[in-house]
Amino acid sequence: MSYDDNSLEIERFQWVGKKVGFYGSIFIIALVSVFPILWMFITSLKQPGNVVTFPVEYIPRDPTLANYRAAIEGAPFFRYLLNSIIVATGTAAIDVLLGALAGYSLSRLRFRFKLPVLLLILGTAMLPFIARLIPLYSLARSWGLLNSYLGLIIPYAAFQLPFAVWIFQAYFKELPDSLEEAGLMDGLSRIGVLFRIILPVSAPAMATAAIIVFIYAWNEFLFALTFMTQDSMRTITVGIALYQGEFQYPWGTISAAVFMSVMPLILFMLFFQRKVVEGLTATGKA
Amino acid sequence: MADTVDSSSGTPAAEGGGRQNRLQRYRNLRFSEEELAVILLTPVVSFLLAVSFYPIFDTVVGSLHTGYVLDMNPRQFVGLENYRRLYGSGPLLDQLLNGDGFWNALRISLIYTVVSVPIELVLGLGLALLLNRNFKGKYFAQAAILFPWAIPTVINARIWAWMFNGQYGVINDLLIRVGIFAEPFPFLARPETALASMLFITIWKTSSFMALILLAGLQSIPDHLYEAARMDGASRIKQFRDITLPLLKPTLLVALIFRTLPAFQAFGLPYGLTGGGPASATTTLVLFDHQLTFNRLSFGEGAATATIITAIAAAIAMLYVGTLYEPEVR
Numbered sequence: 001m002s003y004d005d006n007s008l009e010i011e012r013f014q015w016v017g018k019k020v021g022f023y024g025s026i027f028i029i030a031l032v033s034v035f036p037i038l039w040m041f042i043t044s045l046k047q048p049g050n051v052v053t054f055p056v057e058y059i060p061r062d063p064t065l066a067n068y069r070a071a072i073e074g075a076p077f078f079r080y081l082l083n084s085i086i087v088a089t090g091t092a093a094i095d096v097l098l099g100a101l102a103g104y105s106l107s108r109l110r111f112r113f114k115l116p117v118l119l120l121i122l123g124t125a126m127l128p129f130i131a132r133l134i135p136l137y138s139l140a141r142s143w144g145l146l147n148s149y150l151g152l153i154i155p156y157a158a159f160q161l162p163f164a165v166w167i168f169q170a171y172f173k174e175l176p177d178s179l180e181e182a183g184l185m186d187g188l189s190r191i192g193v194l195f196r197i198i199l200p201v202s203a204p205a206m207a208t209a210a211i212i213v214f215i216y217a218w219n220e221f222l223f224a225l226t227f228m229t230q231d232s233m234r235t236i237t238v239g240i241a242l243y244q245g246e247f248q249y250p251w252g253t254i255s256a257a258v259f260m261s262v263m264p265l266i267l268f269m270l271f272f273q274r275k276v277v278e279g280l281t282a283t284g285k286a
Numbered sequence: 287m288a289d290t291v292d293s294s295s296g297t298p299a300a301e302g303g304g305r306q307n308r309l310q311r312y313r314n315l316r317f318s319e320e321e322l323a324v325i326l327l328t329p330v331v332s333f334l335l336a337v338s339f340y341p342i343f344d345t346v347v348g349s350l351h352t353g354y355v356l357d358m359n360p361r362q363f364v365g366l367e368n369y370r371r372l373y374g375s376g377p378l379l380d381q382l383l384n385g386d387g388f389w390n391a392l393r394i395s396l397i398y399t400v401v402s403v404p405i406e407l408v409l410g411l412g413l414a415l416l417l418n419r420n421f422k423g424k425y426f427a428q429a430a431i432l433f434p435w436a437i438p439t440v441i442n443a444r445i446w447a448w449m450f451n452g453q454y455g456v457i458n459d460l461l462i463r464v465g466i467f468a469e470p471f472p473f474l475a476r477p478e479t480a481l482a483s484m485l486f487i488t489i490w491k492t493s494s495f496m497a498l499i500l501l502a503g504l505q506s507i508p509d510h511l512y513e514a515a516r517m518d519g520a521s522r523i524k525q526f527r528d529i530t531l532p533l534l535k536p537t538l539l540v541a542l543i544f545r546t547l548p549a550f551q552a553f554g555l556p557y558g559l560t561g562g563g564p565a566s567a568t569t570t571l572v573l574f575d576h577q578l579t580f581n582r583l584s585f586g587e588g589a590a591t592a593t594i595i596t597a598i599a600a601a602i603a604m605l606y607v608g609t610l611y612e613p614e615v616r
Contacts, residue, residue, distance in 0.1 A: 022421070029413065030430035033494065036445045037433060039456055043448070054470065056459035102330040111323040117331065124338040126543075126603045128551055130572045131592035134348070134579060135341035158337035161330065190322045219438035221554045222576075241440040241558055251448055258445060262437055269436045270429050277428070277498055 037262060043255035044068065051252040067256035071243075074253060077260065079232055080239035087152050087224075087235060088217040092210040094157040095164040099209050100202060102161075103168025104194060108180070125162035129222055137226055147233045152224060156217045164209040167279060171205035172198070211272050212279035218265060236261045342596060348589035368590035388591060390566050391574035394481065398570060399549040402488050406545060407538070409489065410496025417497065418504045431494040439491070443558025446487045450474050477567035480560055484568050488555055496541055503537025504530070543606050547599055571595055 043051060045063040071077065105111070106118055136155050137146075145151030175198070183193035224235045231239075240261040243254060269276055317325065349368055351361045372388040374381060381389050417428060437445070449456050452472030461467040473479045507530065515525045553572040556562050562569035562577065569577070572595065579588035 022416075025416065026421075026423075026427050029416075030427055032490070033430045033433045036442070036449060037437070039449060040445055052454045054454050054459065055462070056454065056456050098330050098333065101326040105323040105326045109319040109323040109326075111320040114323075117327060120331065121334060124334050126547060126599060127338055127342055128547075128572075128592065128595045128599050130551065130553070130575050131345045131596045132338065132341035134585065134589065134592075135344035136337070139341075155337055158334055161334060165330070190317050190319070194322075194326075215436075221438065221440045221557070222572075226580075237438045237441060241438075241444060241554075251451075251454075254444065255448070258441055262441060265438075266433065266436050269432055273425070273429055273432065276432065277502075 037259070037266070040255045040259045040262070043251060044259050046252055048252050051255075067252040068260065070253040071257040071260065075239060075243055075257065076232060077236075077239075077257070080234055080236040080261075081264070083149070083228075083233060084218055084236040086149050087156070088214045090149060090153040091156040091160065091217040092213045094153065095160050095213045096206050096210050098157070098161055099164025099168045100199060100206065101194075102165045103170075103205075104172055104198060106165065107169040107172040108175075108198075121165050122162050124158070129159070133222060133226060136223075140227060146227055147230045151227050152217075152220075152235075155223055155227075156213075156220060160213045160216050164213060167209045167212070168202070168205050171202060171208075175201070207272075208275050208279040211275050215265070215269070215276070345589045345592045345596070349586065349593045351589075352586045364586065368586040369594075371587055372590055372594075386566070388574065391569050391571045394567070394569055395550055395552065395571040397481070398485065398488070398552055399546060402485055402492075403542070403545050403549050405489050406493045406496050407541065409493040410541070411500050413493060413497035414500035414504055417501055431497060433494075434491045435495045435498075437491070439554035440558040442487070442491060443555045446483070447474065447559050450483050474560055475564055477564055480564060480567050484555060484559055487559065488549070488552070492545060492549075496545065499541045499544070500534065500537055503534045507533045539606060543603060546602055546606070550599060550602065551595065 042058070042060060044067045045065075046057065046060040046067075047062055047064055048066065050057055050061060102121065106114065106121075132155070140146050140151045145154070179197055179201070180193050183197045184190075188196060218235070219237055220235075221237055221241065224238045225241075228234050228238065234242075240257050243257050244250065350363060350365060352364050352368070374385055374387065374389070376385065382393075413431065417424065417431075421427075434442070450458075450473045452458070452470055452475055455470070455473075457473070458467065458470040461471075462469070471479070473483045511529050511533075512525055515529060520528070551572050552570045553576065556568045556570050556573045557576075560568045562573050571591065575588050575591040575595065578584045578591060
């Protein structure tokens, strides 16, 4: 009897141990993932004099927003933000339109040379950015597109188009054939079927593609750094990366600037988490 | 990837005669499938040819010239001179192991790629296996591991530069509190530890990305396979080896291509963390190319480096596709 009790006890103990181990490791992983942002936030709230102390202060004494004021006054922060929103939105719009058209053709139409066309489109995703930088820079310069939104939107749209095409063609492949049949029977032309029937039901793929492209354009650094030489045209990623502050140890203001620049994207990601994961994994599932 | 092409289907001919006639009539009346495909794909393909392929071609041509881009210095054909300058002088093996400039950058990029990608793959797979079950708070756990991926690489580099700071950095503080170090260590000021720190940061940032891609692959493996294996008395390890790994192969291919190519082209991290120093210890190939082009204005050598990067990237992609890709039988 007592033997049975004991083994039950041990089983119970093991079960609790497993749970604690599992949630413990999840907690540690989550903490390690979030820590740098948390640390930026903590640093940004410190009094300027308390930022550079050692041992480090983990809970700010007399928290202050002075660093945020200094960061906003030290750089055209909202202008950077606006630039990023315009560039990222423009890129996403072009890629959703072109990606939907190409994805539709590649998944639902029969035509010759389909495989070479698909490989050509997907192959561009593998071309190194640095090998496209200087030729595109000199093109942009001769067309007067440096320091203009279009100058970044055009290359970004081309770079991310393969991913948009892939997301759309994976989505369209799953739609039933009867959709087009019904449209053709009702007297729509093939273009009519595309615009009246297929595109309206592809909103989920549009959202996924738009979000993935938007995040890419928001984060891109190499081209944004090179093409936008005027401070007022910089995207937020470049603006914050080059932000120096005016004091000898400007880590307090840099932390505030970094935290402000990262927060919109993090909120965006949390809000659209399901879509982001879908977009990332569209290729993994195929 | 390519298997999707064959499985595509146009509108199948409908059965009933009248229905078929009407269908046929509309097909004849308007664009055929092929015409529509040409109309829809022409803008996309020409856009990509102009913005993605033409620049590569231009770079290769530019690598055979000097005075590239700069107007005041007219373009002049020099053959392989730019490549010869990148090569320097000395036996190949010696240059590969000890050469500076281009060779140093090539070594750093290779070390960076070969060390970081496998570790990310293993950690990512571990994370994915951990997340591939239902538990309370899964949404928040997944959101938390998305954080590293959400932060722009170059901003992330600045965050970690502050955390790794040799005097006031929180990492030094933690290591001292735990008792590993006695006094602050200047991680980013010593060549070996600067490269190690950079590797640590990129592994931290991209393991979660790996995990998300692999998680999708895990979730597409049907449960009944595992049930059958359990009935046959297969151990967890055997299930992992005989079911999980083989079925995860296509996903692993995608994850490897998606990580190896960007890792080989790392730029934002060294730019924001160390600027390539100390003493070029963290100068990756793309950062080296960037410095050649924008600091030293050696456009020809910059284009030659970019051409070599393109060739290596193409080789990596073909290697993966060649060894891991198996056409699906349908």
